[in-house]
Amino acid sequence: MFSVDDRRRLEHAPGRGRTPADQATVRRSNLGLVLRHLRDSGPRSRARIAQETGLNKATVSSLVAELVDRGLISAGDVHRGGSVGRPGLIVHLDGATVCGIGVELNVDYAATLVLDLRGEVLAERRIPLDAAGLGPDATLDAMAGLVGEAIAAAAARGATPVAVTVAIPGLVRSADGVVTHAPNLGWQDVPVLAGLRDRIDPGCPIRVDNDANLSAIAEWVMGSEARTPDLVYLTGEVGIGGGVIVSDQLLRGAGGLSGEVGHTSLGDPGVVCGCGRRGCWETVVGLSALLREAADHGDFVHDPARDLDARLAEIARRADAGDERTLAALDRVGTGLGTGAAVLIILFNPNVIILGGYFAVLGRFLTGPMTAELRARVFAPDLAGARVVLSTLGFTAAVRGGAHVALESVFDDPTRVPTVPTEDSDRATRTENPA
Numbered sequence: 001m002f003s004v005d006d007r008r009r010l011e012h013a014p015g016r017g018r019t020p021a022d023q024a025t026v027r028r029s030n031l032g033l034v035l036r037h038l039r040d041s042g043p044r045s046r047a048r049i050a051q052e053t054g055l056n057k058a059t060v061s062s063l064v065a066e067l068v069d070r071g072l073i074s075a076g077d078v079h080r081g082g083s084v085g086r087p088g089l090i091v092h093l094d095g096a097t098v099c100g101i102g103v104e105l106n107v108d109y110a111a112t113l114v115l116d117l118r119g120e121v122l123a124e125r126r127i128p129l130d131a132a133g134l135g136p137d138a139t140l141d142a143m144a145g146l147v148g149e150a151i152a153a154a155a156a157r158g159a160t161p162v163a164v165t166v167a168i169p170g171l172v173r174s175a176d177g178v179v180t181h182a183p184n185l186g187w188q189d190v191p192v193l194a195g196l197r198d199r200i201d202p203g204c205p206i207r208v209d210n211d212a213n214l215s216a217i218a219e220w221v222m223g224s225e226a227r228t229p230d231l232v233y234l235t236g237e238v239g240i241g242g243g244v245i246v247s248d249q250l251l252r253g254a255g256g257l258s259g260e261v262g263h264t265s266l267g268d269p270g271v272v273c274g275c276g277r278r279g280c281w282e283t284v285v286g287l288s289a290l291l292r293e294a295a296d297h298g299d300f301v302h303d304p305a306r307d308l309d310a311r312l313a314e315i316a317r318r319a320d321a322g323d324e325r326t327l328a329a330l331d332r333v334g335t336g337l338g339t340g341a342a343v344l345i346i347l348f349n350p351n352v353i354i355l356g357g358y359f360a361v362l363g364r365f366l367t368g369p370m371t372a373e374l375r376a377r378v379f380a381p382d383l384a385g386a387r388v389v390l391s392t393l394g395f396t397a398a399v400r401g402g403a404h405v406a407l408e409s410v411f412d413d414p415t416r417v418p419t420v421p422t423e424d425s426d427r428a429t430r431t432e433n434p435a
Helices: 020-041 046-053 057-069 136-156 192-199 211-222 287-294 308-320 324-348 363-377 381-385 394-412 423-428
Strands: 073-079 088-093 098-105 109-116 121-128 160-168 171-173 178-182 187-191 206-210 231-234 242-246 352-355 387-390
Touching: 020 046, 020 057, 020 088, 020 394, 046 057, 046 088, 057 073, 057 088, 098 136, 098 211, 098 394, 109 136, 109 394, 121 136, 121 394, 136 160, 136 192, 160 192, 160 211, 160 394, 171 206, 178 192, 187 192, 192 206, 206 211, 206 394, 211 231, 211 242, 211 394, 231 324, 242 324, 287 308, 287 324, 308 324, 324 352, 324 363, 324 381, 352 363, 363 387
Parallel strands: 098 160, 160 206, 231 352, 352 387
Antiparallel strands: 073 088, 098 109, 109 121, 171 178, 178 187, 231 242
8 A cells, every 4th residue: 555665666667768847756756765675674774674675875865864864764873784984874754844734523523643753653632523403514513623732732842734634424435525425423514624724724635535444544554454455444433334355455446435335234124224225234333223222312422521531431431340231232232243244254354353443442342242143144253254343443543544644745755845955864874874
């Protein structure tokens, strides 16, 4: 999906006969190649970067100097390598002055997270928000306020956003940022991108994408199962979405519908889904289904104005205390998860199914009945090699994925970041021993 090898097409093309535009394209590609290599492989000497990327040493020296000038990498310790000559200087990813902002809107909360180029969290916030009750205009007002707070928090840390990525639980037309259908929000053809631009100017591009897709990207990049080539991520919110990665590539489908697994016909035909249809899978495994089974309507765990973590903690407390109604509800959800996940295993044959959102929070109560149902339904031995794991990213998966995607623009084209020559850039241009 973002591998170094995918960036090597232009690096070794012959220089003779190139136009200035061709040369600029090759240079941008090579800058991105070096920057990604440092991100993926860790600190390196220039000589080792040259060896591992296949670029020549002089080119790497020039690229490193420019990346230092742009504040994206720093020169660190000396590496002697055990040979005669000048020692090598170790360079490493820096980029503390640039950041990506991830934004998530869900049915009952909104969140932001700011990552710097090294993947370190600079700021994060989540607020309860009854998005379905507020409607699009008031919800976009709240989201714009959160984005403004995130930009201010980043500025306080000396970082400037390069892009903002917004995660929405529904079908998104990425070309113009229109949410074409988000049943659990009650949204139809809502221009989220245009609406946010009318309310706030972050000084950088804004992109809108599906929340499950961004969550799957986050798991592939930074989760406990990072770089697993074939994985399925299940969101575990009021609605159920799936992010599917096949051979290290996010599967979107011809019209972006891929992953809308919550609306497969695996539920109770007598229950109406938020999409208006009957019998969708999320009617038996979504958060609303759990709460409906576990508690009466007036119980505070149903209140979207309450923090979701607190509501889920109360569900877990009741289950630990042996409350029969709560335990029965969790058992039914776990069994329902197994029913749908069995279909996903047969369709995609993943290495791993990752349970996110509330599934991860309450996973210790869900994985037992889920696994039992999987073993009863998947005909291949040992679930065809699939494992079920709980996400370690929790409710931050979508915003982390969004922030990561925002930062990809820098790895695609480091020249987006202006040069500011420093003392490190002078150090990085000195001749080193190619050890």
